[in-house]
Amino acid sequence: MLFCPKCKSLLVPNKEDPKKIVCSCGYKSRQKKNLSVKEKMESSRRLEVVDKIIETLPLTEMECPKCEHLKAYYWTAQTRSSDEAETRFFRCAKCRHQWRQYD
Ligand SMILES: [Zn+2]
Ligand SMILES: [Zn+2]
Numbered sequence: 001m002l003f004c005p006k007c008k009s010l011l012v013p014n015k016e017d018p019k020k021i022v023c024s025c026g027y028k029s030r031q032k033k034n035l036s037v038k039e040k041m042e043s044s045r046r047l048e049v050v051d052k053i054i055e056t057l058p059l060t061e062m063e064c065p066k067c068e069h070l071k072a073y074y075w076t077a078q079t080r081s082s083d084e085a086e087t088r089f090f091r092c093a094k095c096r097h098q099w100r101q102y103d
């Protein structure tokens with residue numbers, strides 16, 4: 001529960017905009033978002049790292065199903081059982097769309 005820093009009464013979400021909490025004295029505040037700024041920065045940094053790794057992978061001629069660009073990064077990953085075929089992953093060099101292909 002949150003209390004108004006001005007008059008110390010209980011703050012309630014605004015009916016029209018539940019993201020805002022308001023007080024009968026006119027005080028307005030924003031409720032905390034699910035992700036803190038720090039968490040957001042960390043998750044975007046993690047994505048940047050993945051991008052850097054992927055961009056060192058070999059490029060192959062493969063048509064992107066999304067933007068029809070003809071170059072994609074590719075890598076393979078073994079599925080659970082070793083006698084199953086590898087799954088090939090592709091990532092469009094242009095729009096970064098990612099998809100997989102089974103044999
Ligand atoms: Zn108040
Ligand atoms: Zn694409």
